[in-house]
Every structure is written in structure tokens, then in C-alpha cells.
Amino acid sequence: MKNFKLTVEYDGSRYSGWQRQGNTNNTIQHKFEEILFKMLGVKTEIFASGRTDSGVHAKGQVFNFKCETTLTEIEIKLYINKYLPEDIRVLSVESVDMRFHSRLSVKSKTYQYRMFNGSKCPVFERKYVTCVNETPDIEIMKKGAEKLVGKFDFKGFSTKTFKKSTFREIYDICINAEGDFINITITGNGFLYNMVRIITGTLYELGTGKRDLSSIDEILEKCDRSLAGITMPPQGLCLLKVDY
């Protein structure tokens, strides 16, 4: 038995997210499992570092699967890439220790949210940024971001209710403006459902004067979703990398 770790990129625009779901085959996970079945002749389940929502992109998603095979890493990469559609690609295949698990072994994950603040979305980036109407104050957004770095109960920044712990640790939030683009890059040990998009929406509202700094503390204290900002649209979000 071998354990393979794959790093992949995808344009999430036309998919119903990462995870295989009962009512649709239009998921990225399904695309991979279909090809693995063809390649290995047996149904093979894959385990990702986490789900990405419908419309969210990835430049460094990671999953693993276990199988009996004589195929080499490079052969697996070529085989899968040959059958994948043009909006999904395998970047690397590594043979790893049997104990490696793409989700359970995660040390940190990095997401980036991209906004564009101009009169019309740039043509070559149009599917990978979210256009916003107002120019936020980056310095105030940075101050808000500082308050979110650390280990907190982030339940107020998620749209799901959970039985498990909603404590997560954010290691870093980097906000930078390049021309009319605003990039928010967030690294943490894990993220709740919609957490990055709600953090981004909250920081945007802060930067555009729709809320003040103390509201960030309040969301963290009261863990109340209704106090946080809007859930930003999926197309501006990209899973950049997963570290182990």
C-alpha cells in the first residue's frame, strides 16, 4: 500500500465546490475520483486539506489517497492531468509516509482574498477578483486585522452551527494595495465555513466606515454572526497553499 500526496490548482468558477455531494457530480473531488477509478480500477476515496466552496479557486490545494499500484509519481501526474478538464491541474505528486493525512496533518493554510476597487473589473482578472464600489482605508483595515490574529472562538465569523470546537488560530493577516487591487492574505491553523469571506467582508466594512474597530472585539466576544460583516462573494477567494 502506498500513500500519495497531490498538490493541485483549479479555477472554481464552474464547480459546486471541492466536496463530493449527494445531488451533484459537479465537484472537483468527483473529477479526481472518477479519474482515479479509471487509473486504478477500484473506487478510491481522496482526502483534501479541507473543502473549498462553490466558486472558490485554489493554487495549492492538497489531497491524499492510498492505493496499491506500481505506477510512479510522474506517471500518476501525467495520467491524471491527461484526463482532467482544462480548469483543474495537478502540480505535483509525492509518495508520503502512510501516516500522512491531508487534513489532519495540516500545520497551516493560507488563503488570499482579492478585491478590485475601480470603475470596471480588469479583463484578465475578472474571474478571480471581486469588484467593490468604495475605496477602503487600508490602515484602518490593518488595525482591525491585528485584532483577529491569535487564538479565538471564531463562531461569529461563520455561517454554520457546529458541534465541534470553533476555536481557531490565525497566525497572520497581510493586507496590501497594488493600484486598485486590495489583497488580503490570511494564514491560520484552520478556518470555519465561510470564515475568510466573512472576515474580509467585516474588514471591508471597517475600511469604508460602516463599522468601527470595537465591533471586531464584540464579534469575538459574543460569537454572534449577525454582528459581523457580509459574506464576500466566492470568486475573489483562492486557497494559496497548505503547509505540513
Next chain:
Amino acid sequence: MKNFKLTVEYDGSRYSGWQRQGNTNNTIQHKFEEILFKMLGVKTEIFASGRTDSGVHAKGQVFNFKCETTLTEIEIKLYINKYLPEDIRVLSVESVDMRFHSRLSVKSKTYQYRMFNGSKCPVFERKYVTCVNETPDIEIMKKGAEKLVGKFDFKGFSTKTFKKSTFREIYDICINAEGDFINITITGNGFLYNMVRIITGTLYELGTGKRDLSSIDEILEKCDRSLAGITMPPQGLCLLKVDY
């Protein structure tokens, strides 16, 4: 009467090129003229720096038009951008001297051709690069490119026959490799039909050992299209900028 110079970008993937044609409205020129008619109430012809072929992109195409209007530059930009589809965008509008003509006043134009040499096209660049099978020798390509810099009759590098002069001057060809990408950036005072794509095809054949350096001299001497390389596909080509 005023003369406006517009700089625009577009993803050429779904268009039949720049130029308005008798049998199709699916051109970028047509999109602009439709909106100008709506904006000005009169049919208004626009003049581009040159055509781009079906499927070719632009990050800095320039056109101009003359009209009577009280609209300001910024109003014109906002109006046109509002009605353009998401794959075409106005970058700037300038009021210019009445003698300015987007094609006749050109000092130089810069095109870039992008190739990717890897097992599968990168997801986020897939519509803007051409995937090639072999890794060319960049140093030999550079030597071939040097021979093309200068003023020559480039008839052998075009697929059309011309009544007018086929002499053009290439000022610079820059070839660089970034990972599996190969970028060829060409600046000249003008280009014949398909010229950049045929130059790229010829240099690629040179770099992959399918022809030798002396063949470049021969094409320039004999002006024979059949001696030159393939016409590379349009999607890797982009009009970067036009200088006046």
C-alpha cells in the same frame, strides 16, 4: 469637433478579431461602435492602431474617434465601460490634437507571444498561452531573433499578399524563459498580417532543431512564406502597447 484617444484591453477568446466585418457583428470594433452610437446618437467610425486577429488579446490597443460632444473624458470612460461586456475594458480616454490618428501616428507597437512548455497548461493562464510539446533552446532562438531586428521586407513572414510595401522595422525582440513559460516580446514600427505568429513559429522551430539559423536569412532574402515556420495559434498573442 473633438478627437478622443482610447486605450483598451480585451480578452479576444470569443471574438472574430478587432475589425468590423460584413458578415459578423462579433468583433471588438463593432462592440465599441454600437456603444458610441448609443452615447452620441450618430454613427461614429473608430480607427484602431491596427487589427488584431480572431482570438488575439490586447492589454493596450489604441483607437480614436472624432465627435461633437460636451461629455468629459471621464464621463466617456464610465459610459462605455458600463455597456461593454466583461471581456473588454476602457483603460483611459484622452482628448488629443485633431491631427492624431491611431494608425497613422504610431511610432511603435509591442506584441507579446507566450508559450508554455509543460505537461499541462496552467489553469489560470490557460486562455492566454499556447502549450507546446518540446523545450526549445532559448539561446539559439535569441540568435535567430537578432537576425530579424532591423528594417527588412517581411513578406516571407506573412500569409497575405500585398500591394503596399511589406518593409517593416523591428526594433527589438526579447526572449525570456520563466519556469516553463517562454515569452517573446517584439517591438516594431508595424507588423504584417500574422507576422508575429509566424516569427514565433519560426523561432520555435529553430529552438527545437527543426531548422537552422541560415534559414532565417533565406526567408528574408527570398520573401517566401513557404520557407518560414508555422503560424502559431492566436491565443498566446497579446498586443501589449502602442507608442506615439
